[in-house]
Amino acid sequence: MNNTEQIQQYCRQYKITGISSQLEELTAAAEAQGSGFMEFILTLFKAEAEHRQDNELKRRIKNARLPHNSDLSTYDHTVENGLPKNRLHQLRELNWLDQIFNLMLMGPSGTGKTFLAAGLCADAVGKGYKAYFKTMEEIITMLKLKDLTKSYQAEYKRLEKANLIVIDDIMLFPVEKNLAVNFFNFINQLYENTSFIITTNKMPTEWAKLLDDEVLATALLDRLLYHCEVINLSGKSYRLNNRKTIFDS
Numbered sequence: 001m002n003n004t005e006q007i008q009q010y011c012r013q014y015k016i017t018g019i020s021s022q023l024e025e026l027t028a029a030a031e032a033q034g035s036g037f038m039e040f041i042l043t044l045f046k047a048e049a050e051h052r053q054d055n056e057l058k059r060r061i062k063n064a065r066l067p068h069n070s071d072l073s074t075y076d077h078t079v080e081n082g083l084p085k086n087r088l089h090q091l092r093e094l095n096w097l098d099q100i101f102n103l104m105l106m107g108p109s110g111t112g113k114t115f116l117a118a119g120l121c122a123d124a125v126g127k128g129y130k131a132y133f134k135t136m137e138e139i140i141t142m143l144k145l146k147d148l149t150k151s152y153q154a155e156y157k158r159l160e161k162a163n164l165i166v167i168d169d170i171m172l173f174p175v176e177k178n179l180a181v182n183f184f185n186f187i188n189q190l191y192e193n194t195s196f197i198i199t200t201n202k203m204p205t206e207w208a209k210l211l212d213d214e215v216l217a218t219a220l221l222d223r224l225l226y227h228c229e230v231i232n233l234s235g236k237s238y239r240l241n242n243r244k245t246i247f248d249s
Contacts, residue, residue: 004027019051022047026047027040057125057126060130061122064122064133065134067114072116081107082111087231091120097163097195100192101195102191102196102197104231106199111233117166129163130164131163131164133166136169136170137169139183140175142156144179159190163195165197167199168199169201181216187224191224196224198224
């Protein structure tokens with residue numbers, strides 16, 4: 001067994017996969033440049049650190065469950081929906097997240113609520129925050145089954161430690177009374193330490209009807225709107241204006 005094979009064996013044994021995958025390339029570069037021993041060792045450790053950081057980012061992106069295409073750098077600023085370019089840049093700085101502020105994105109379907117929420121969630125993940133994207137339906141299902149299945153129990157524990165939780169399409173459908181109580185308890189437990197991004201096409205005054213409980217709706221809004229920036233989006237549906245056709249022009 002030559003030196004390279006022995007090094008690769010140690011890398012596998014101690015799970016140093018970053019160095020292992022680039023060993024021959026880095027060694028050849030060091031020999032060509034005449035690097036000293038300390039410089040070469042530092043290069044190896046940098047390669048390992050970058051590899052682990054990249055894997056960690058991939059893991060957090062996977063756990064965030066982001067929708068496809070959640071990159072706000074592709075945002076179409078020619079669309080007029082009531083959110084100026086400078087406001088979006090300010091939101092992407094995430095200072096509101098450090099202050100445990102909430103965002104409520106309100107407006108008709110197709111005005112960019114979900115894309116903005118997912119994009120801000122992706123920005124947060126990229127900067128090291130524990131951020132997750134969920135629909136209202138997914139949250140309700142998790143709360144219903146968390147005491148019955150280990151997977152939902154683990155998901156609930158992840159959300160308990162989150163810096164940011166996106167709840168997409170909140171109050172899109174009526175919620176049964178017992179599930180509405182569970183949802184309130186979930187928000188009540190987290191709102192002082194976790195930021196929320198809420199997307200909805202329903203006015204807060206409509207929440208009482210969907211929950212069939214005015215007192216519960218008021219208490220829920222009280223917590224979500226505490227330290228909250230409400231952003232009203234307007235305009236026509238981006239999807240309908242940019243729909244594609246199967247026919248030739």
